[in-house]
Amino acid sequence: MAIRPRFRWRWLVIVIVIVGGLxxxxxxxxxxxxxxxxxxxIARVGNWIHSVFQFTPSASSIQKxxxxxxxxxxxxxxxxxxxxxxxxxxHNLQELTAYGKSTQHQLVPAAVIASSPxxxxxxxxxxxxxxxxxxxGQVVVNQNGYVVGKVVAVHQAASTVLLISDRQSxxxxxxxxxxxxxxxxxxxxxxTLQMEYIPKTDSIKVGQTIVTSGTDAxxxxxxxxxxxxxISLRVGELFQSAALNPASSLQGLQTVAxxxx
Numbered sequence: 001m002a003i004r005p006r007f008r009w010r011w012l013v014i015v016i017v018i019v020g021g022l023x024x025x026x027x028x029x030x031x032x033x034x035x036x037x038x039x040x041x042i043a044r045v046g047n048w049i050h051s052v053f054q055f056t057p058s059a060s061s062i063q064k065x066x067x068x069x070x071x072x073x074x075x076x077x078x079x080x081x082x083x084x085x086x087x088x089x090x091h092n093l094q095e096l097t098a099y100g101k102s103t104q105h106q107l108v109p110a111a112v113i114a115s116s117p118x119x120x121x122x123x124x125x126x127x128x129x130x131x132x133x134x135x136x137g138q139v140v141v142n143q144n145g146y147v148v149g150k151v152v153a154v155h156q157a158a159s160t161v162l163l164i165s166d167r168q169s170x171x172x173x174x175x176x177x178x179x180x181x182x183x184x185x186x187x188x189x190x191x192t193l194q195m196e197y198i199p200k201t202d203s204i205k206v207g208q209t210i211v212t213s214g215t216d217a218x219x220x221x222x223x224x225x226x227x228x229x230x231i232s233l234r235v236g237e238l239f240q241s242a243a244l245n246p247a248s249s250l251q252g253l254q255t256v257a258x259x260x261x
Contacts, residue, residue: 172184
């Protein structure tokens, strides 16, 4: 029996629909895979940008971090300063030991624990006193053995040292020239030194060294004070005077020694 034409067309339409659906599914699958492969790098970049903006610290957070870093820097700076001070003190003590051996002086090393708050008074306080054998009038030197002052007040565990630059400071001295010219060294306005009462007939020169004379009780002879920087001789006067450069800087003293014998 012959198949009807209408029935044939019905099956043909069904086959076309099935084939078309399968083709569309295949095409969609291929495009999807290609799209995924193409868009993956773009997606990664997008995710990175998102993470950067999401975790960008706020201004307050940055300020807090800066303060923390500043505290760390300040702490390290303080530690470094303290370490440098300890190294300097240790070095000064070594030099004082060497100075004591070379001169046979009996020394009492001491730390400077305070200085006068009054700018008109040039003095320091050290951490040793009568219990260490320190007495009034004894000379005080730095690590190189240069005069920085003398003891003007003594307690059991501390002493006050008047620096040679103070206007109240008075030390007997002599010029290291052929005749060992005598004189008196005074503090000059808290800055420099002045040597007075040098005999007019003695020949002195700029650059000559000034040392202790040894005539003051408690101060041995020959301890370096400074050098002559200028000479003053007025007509009609019996004595001449000289401006001195101190042998030692009197600023920032940390470690000194008292010569007790």
